Amino acid sequence: MLFSSIPFLFYFIPCVLVLYFISPRSLKNTVLLVSSLIFYAWDRPKFAILMISAIVSGYIFGLLIEKFREKPLGKVFLVLSVGSSLAMLGFFKYTDFFISTFNSVSGLSVPLTGIALPIGISFYTFQILSYTVDVYRGDVAAQRNPISLAAYVSMFPQLIAGPIVRYSDIEKQLVSRSHSFDGAAQGIRRFVVGLGKKILIANALGELCDTFRASDDKSVLFYWLYAIAFTLHIYFDFSGYSDMAIGMGKVFGFDFLENFDYPYISTSVTEFWRRWHMSLGTWFRDYVYIPLGGNRVSKVKWFRNIFVVWFLTGFWHGAAWNFIVWGLYFAVLLVLEKLWLKKLLDKSKAFSHIYVMLLVIISFVIFNATDMGEALRYIAAMFGFGGVPAYSAEWLYYLRSYAVVLVIGIVGATPLPKKIFTKLSEKNEKLFNVIEPVVLVGLMIVMTAYLVDGSFNPFLYFRF
Amino acid sequence: MNKKTKNIVVTVLMAVLFIGFFLWNIAKEQTEFSDSERRALATFPKVTLEDIVSGEFMKEFEDFTLDQFPVRDGFRSIKAFFSRYVFLNKDNNDVIIEGNHISKLEYPLKEDMLSHAAERFNFIYDKFIRESGAKVYFSVVPDKNMFIAEKGGYLALDYAELVSSMREKMGFAEYIDIIPMLSEEDYYFTDSHWRQENITDVASHIATSMGAVFSDEFTVNTVETPFYGTYYGQAALPVAPDTMKYLTNPAIDFCTVKSYETGKPVEVSVYNMENAKGKDPYEMFLSGNQALLTVENKLSSNGKELVIFRDSFGSSLTPLLIQSYSKITVVDIRYINSAVIGNMVDFENADVLFIYSSLLLNNSLGLK
Numbered sequence: 001m002l003f004s005s006i007p008f009l010f011y012f013i014p015c016v017l018v019l020y021f022i023s024p025r026s027l028k029n030t031v032l033l034v035s036s037l038i039f040y041a042w043d044r045p046k047f048a049i050l051m052i053s054a055i056v057s058g059y060i061f062g063l064l065i066e067k068f069r070e071k072p073l074g075k076v077f078l079v080l081s082v083g084s085s086l087a088m089l090g091f092f093k094y095t096d097f098f099i100s101t102f103n104s105v106s107g108l109s110v111p112l113t114g115i116a117l118p119i120g121i122s123f124y125t126f127q128i129l130s131y132t133v134d135v136y137r138g139d140v141a142a143q144r145n146p147i148s149l150a151a152y153v154s155m156f157p158q159l160i161a162g163p164i165v166r167y168s169d170i171e172k173q174l175v176s177r178s179h180s181f182d183g184a185a186q187g188i189r190r191f192v193v194g195l196g197k198k199i200l201i202a203n204a205l206g207e208l209c210d211t212f213r214a215s216d217d218k219s220v221l222f223y224w225l226y227a228i229a230f231t232l233h234i235y236f237d238f239s240g241y242s243d244m245a246i247g248m249g250k251v252f253g254f255d256f257l258e259n260f261d262y263p264y265i266s267t268s269v270t271e272f273w274r275r276w277h278m279s280l281g282t283w284f285r286d287y288v289y290i291p292l293g294g295n296r297v298s299k300v301k302w303f304r305n306i307f308v309v310w311f312l313t314g315f316w317h318g319a320a321w322n323f324i325v326w327g328l329y330f331a332v333l334l335v336l337e338k339l340w341l342k343k344l345l346d347k348s349k350a351f352s353h354i355y356v357m358l359l360v361i362i363s364f365v366i367f368n369a370t371d372m373g374e375a376l377r378y379i380a381a382m383f384g385f386g387g388v389p390a391y392s393a394e395w396l397y398y399l400r401s402y403a404v405v406l407v408i409g410i411v412g413a414t415p416l417p418k419k420i421f422t423k424l425s426e427k428n429e430k431l432f433n434v435i436e437p438v439v440l441v442g443l444m445i446v447m448t449a450y451l452v453d454g455s456f457n458p459f460l461y462f463r464f
Numbered sequence: 465m466n467k468k469t470k471n472i473v474v475t476v477l478m479a480v481l482f483i484g485f486f487l488w489n490i491a492k493e494q495t496e497f498s499d500s501e502r503r504a505l506a507t508f509p510k511v512t513l514e515d516i517v518s519g520e521f522m523k524e525f526e527d528f529t530l531d532q533f534p535v536r537d538g539f540r541s542i543k544a545f546f547s548r549y550v551f552l553n554k555d556n557n558d559v560i561i562e563g564n565h566i567s568k569l570e571y572p573l574k575e576d577m578l579s580h581a582a583e584r585f586n587f588i589y590d591k592f593i594r595e596s597g598a599k600v601y602f603s604v605v606p607d608k609n610m611f612i613a614e615k616g617g618y619l620a621l622d623y624a625e626l627v628s629s630m631r632e633k634m635g636f637a638e639y640i641d642i643i644p645m646l647s648e649e650d651y652y653f654t655d656s657h658w659r660q661e662n663i664t665d666v667a668s669h670i671a672t673s674m675g676a677v678f679s680d681e682f683t684v685n686t687v688e689t690p691f692y693g694t695y696y697g698q699a700a701l702p703v704a705p706d707t708m709k710y711l712t713n714p715a716i717d718f719c720t721v722k723s724y725e726t727g728k729p730v731e732v733s734v735y736n737m738e739n740a741k742g743k744d745p746y747e748m749f750l751s752g753n754q755a756l757l758t759v760e761n762k763l764s765s766n767g768k769e770l771v772i773f774r775d776s777f778g779s780s781l782t783p784l785l786i787q788s789y790s791k792i793t794v795v796d797i798r799y800i801n802s803a804v805i806g807n808m809v810d811f812e813n814a815d816v817l818f819i820y821s822s823l824l825l826n827n828s829l830g831l832k
Contacts, residue, residue, distance in 0.1 A: 446543075
């Protein structure tokens with residue numbers, strides 16, 4: 001079920017909220033768990049069984065690891081836990097990728113399995129992994145209440161699109177959390193902003209990208225329009241979802257960590273990755289990069305660690321070569337920055353912004369390509385290769401048609417609107433206290449209108 | 465209002481909004497048909513274990529929630545308003561508004577569609593007309609985007625290329641160019657079709673090009689019911705309705721129209737006034753889309769016959785041409801298979817006119 005859908009907003013959420021807030025404290029996690037399972041089973045009921053088995057395995061391994069932590073058996077259980085989680089992820093997400101790669105290399109034609117990718121598997125697998133590893137490290141105690149652990153793993157606000165919430169971050173809130181009008185209002189505000197990012201900006205730009213792909217009237221400028229639109233689309237889509245997750249978490253009394261911090265204002269790729277999908281970046285840092293030695297090793301090993309992490313980051317995003325190339329592309333840039341580029345970038349802020357955005361835009365062309373052939377064709381066309389004309393009628397039409405959304409997207413990707421809002425609301429607090437509820441309700445009505453009007457509402461991060 | 469009160473107001477307002485619409489959704493009676501979109505709406509799906517396991521139920525449920533949402537048309541209008549006036553989108557769901565005209569984007573030119581249409585026309589010509597001695601003519605009715613698109617900077621077909629391509633593919637027919645006689649005023653504001661009262665010059669040009677005699681003396685009649693065309697509902701914005709007019713002359717007043725929809729001839733009206741008050745008032749002309757019709761002019765003894773292959777644009781044109789012929793046979797191969805036309809239509813020494821709109825030629829898969 002999508003957050004940005006009528007069934008979620010006007011059927012699921014009202015029922016869950018009523019049930020949750022009329023339930024006694026002791027049953028709140030149960031209500032969250034049951035509603036999360038319904039939420040997850042909504043699209044593919046079969047996959048709920050898979051998630052439940054992953055939770056059961058995580059629960060049992062957590063207890064066993066804690067019990068034998070000081071003994072060799074503890075490590076065995078950890079390896080078994082990590083192995084089984086990765087095996088499940090590998091089987092459901094990567095089997096056909098490995099088969100098709102094998103077929104390409106060997107010239108054989110082993111039939112593909114056609115296994116469907118369970119929604120959110122990459123997110124909940126990583127949450128279970130972090131839980132068992134943290135138990136092994138002694139950072140957290142194993143959760144003895146299976147409902148609390150299941151509620152953590154399956155919690156619908158963050159289940160299908162993150163942020164990847166660490167067990168350690170909400171361990172205490174799972175047992176005891178407070179609910180207030182202040183928290184609920186904060187959460188509602190964040191949710192509405194996220195929904196707006198998704199429906200009013202990301203979906204519109206997604207339409208533009210689809211139109212470009214279907215067009216027979218492509219031109220150099222149309223390729224650039226597509227690349228910029230997709231770069232904005234993926235940011236507003238994903239950060240919008242994260243905002244909605246964080247907002248809903250607040251309503252239910254949880255504090256999830258931030259996942260985006262205006263990545264497009266970065267002045268280096270290194271900074272970009274500190275601001276983009278932060279929960280994934282810190283996950284790989286804590287569970288892969290640092291265990292491999294991080295940067296406290298020889299230069300060769302340091303760069304190896306970077307390449308391993310970015311290979312995995314790319315592969316986590318999708319079982320296709322373009323995702324791997326996308327990850328390694330960033331590894332190369334990060335290494336180059338650490339070796340030479342950083343000093344150069346520090347000299348000019350304007351140049352460093354252009355440098356980051358240009359490389360990020362190209363990276364997302366690779367990211368969104370159906371295969372590497374298409375990625376290379378698109379990038380070549382952006383620079384005038386491939387015999388496409390400089391501009392076309394469709395480019396001009398769609399540029400005019402989406403100009404406002406593009407401008408809102410570009411400005412909205414910077415902290416400027418938030419700064420202006422904060423300044424104005426500080427100066428006119430009383431007025432803003434009256435305006436805010438009206439604006440939030442108005443926005444919800446407009447977004448409902450957009451949902452009712454159209455069925456175009458795919459969500460990109462489902463495939464991860 | 466202080467911050468604390470504001471937070472209570474925000475929470476309560478949102479709770480009322482979500483729970484209120486939930487209850488309204490539950491309580492609301494299902495609507496089966498959308499007049500504004502002219503389509504059946506999704507209703508609550510059947511609940512079967514098989515559909516739940518496969519996820520089919522959930523998909524159908526989502527369609528149901530979208531189609532049955534309370535004040536759905538109102539919400540569609542809000543969206544259309546924001547799309548047009550806030551986000552300044554050139555089109556909303558491909559619907560464009562230029563001046564008083566509502567239209568729909570039709571782009572790009574689909575050569576494969578033109579080929580399909582031409583292939584069907586060539587099939588009819590080769591199988592039934594070639595040996596009959598009939599004279600064959602061909603004409604293209606441009607859609608109104610030809611006249612309004614450039615003004616508003618909208619994408620539009622390359623009409624010259626369309627005509628040139630069709631002429632090349634229909635070498636057997638003499639082309640009658642009616643495009644110079646048309647302008648945006650000749651089309652309804654809220655509908656794709658042309659106004660019958662404005663196309664007498666077109667009818668005259670076609671008739672005389674085929675060697676027939678034509679008089680442009682008509683009486684103009686007005687339908688009292690306002691005409692909300694097919695684009696009106698799609699636009700979802702308040703736009704003034706059209707006024708529908710229709711022309712009569714003695715030949716039209718005394719002609720007999722027979723439909724062969726069921727195989728047996730059934731007499732129908734040239735102008736069906738019931739349809740004029742219905743959901744699609746343009747269907748008043750020749751009683752709407754019919755596979756096969758004959759129009760007999762009781763006042764004519766010239767013995768001339770015309771066979772028209774047409775789409776809906778031909779419905780309002782045909783009555784104007786009846787004065788020039790004793791009999792017109794009107795064929796719509798969207799509703800009848802081309803292969804069986806020979807059993808029903810006599811082409812011997814008749815004039816044959818293929819007249820199709822650019823909208824249909826560019827989306828011709830429905831031609832059988």
